[in-house]
Amino acid sequence: MDRQSPENLILVSRDPNGVALVTINRPASLNSLTRPMMVDLAQAFKRLDRDESVRAIILTGSGRSFCSGVDLTAAEDVFKGDVKDPESDPVVQMERCRKPIIGAIKGFAVTAGFEIALxxxxxxxxxxxxxxxxxxxxxIFPSWGLSQKLSRIIGVNKAREVSLTATPLTAEVAEKLGFVNHVVDDSEVLKKSREIAEAIVKNNQDLVLRYKEVINDGIKLDLGTALSLEKERAHDYYNGMTKEQFRKMQEFIAGRGSKKQSKL
Known part of the structure; x- marks a missing residue:
């Protein structure tokens, strides 16, 4: 454990292989968020984004819940609508984070917790x-993206049902709708998340960051504009590539090809 909030409510650890683990650590309250926790979570993602040794991030919750939302029993200023400073807003900092973020969800992800998962x-x-x-x-009026993001992932009609009825979306249904990537046994959630993170870490890290960015930027646009964005960034990428970088890429591809041939 290399960094944590003073109250141990947001824990951050880094593995030597480049994977960081962020844990919301208030299990007695099902990981409900206080205002200081929101600020600490935002700052954790900001630090990890700047840390060049970190290549992928796993976010989870301790105990029986991922995050049960905002602590409604706390002071009035705890509401996420009061987090007007982007530097203290965990969702803004997660969206700004260049590193891939894998959510390891156990138990409930409720309201603000749902938005953090999104x-x-x-x-x-x-x-x-x-x-x-x-x-x-x-x-409570949504302000961390639930009203806009969910419909784009699972479809407008299903999103209306989930939000207007306040009924749960199970992990199994969420997987069928394309929101959840994998559903596993409780004991396997972190293991599967680490497997995904380690697969990401093995790839070209400059391209991983660029690829995440172009996907996340493009999804906000219409298809024609998004395709133009991809083309523009591809040209910028290849125009900025040195002859040495291009040679190494050719050697890497050739090496992979010869390995495949030897297995046939």
């Missing part, structure tokens, strides 16, 4: 875990 790039969930939007139930 800010991840890849999701692994335990069997029986549930995503729930209770904004409409408690009279």
């Amino acid at each position: 800010a991840c790039d890849i999701l692994v969930a335990s069997k029986g875990s549930k995503f729930m939007d209770t904004h409409a139930r408690f009279g």
Whole structure:
């Protein structure tokens, strides 16, 4: 454990292989978020984004829940709508983070927890875990993206049902709808998340960062504009490549090809 909030509510550890683990650590309250926790979580992602030794990030919660949302019993200023400073906003910092973020979901991801899950790039969930939007139930207006992101992932009609009825979206249904990537046993959630992170770490890290960025930027655009964006960034990438970099890429591809041939 190399960095953590003073109250040990947001824990951050780094593995030598380039994978960082961020844990929301308030299990007695099902990892509900206080204002200081939001700030600490935002700063954790900002630090990890700057840390060149970190190549992928896993976000999880301790105990029986991923994150049960904002702590409604806390002071009035805890509401996420009050987090107006992007530097203190965990979802903004997750969206700005260049490194791939894998959400390891166990138990409940409720409202703000649901929105934090939506800010991840890849999701692994335990069997029986549930995503729930209770904004409409408690009279809280969404401000971390749930009203806009969910419909783009699972479809408008299903998103309306989830949000307007405040009924749970199970991990199994979420996987069928393309929101969750993998559903595994509770004991396998972190293991599967690490497998995905380690597969990412093995790849060209400059391209991983660029690829995540172009996917996430492009999804906000219409297809024609997004294709133009891809073409523009591809030209910039290849125009900036030195002869030595191009030679190494050719050698790497040739080496991979010869390995495949030897196995045939």
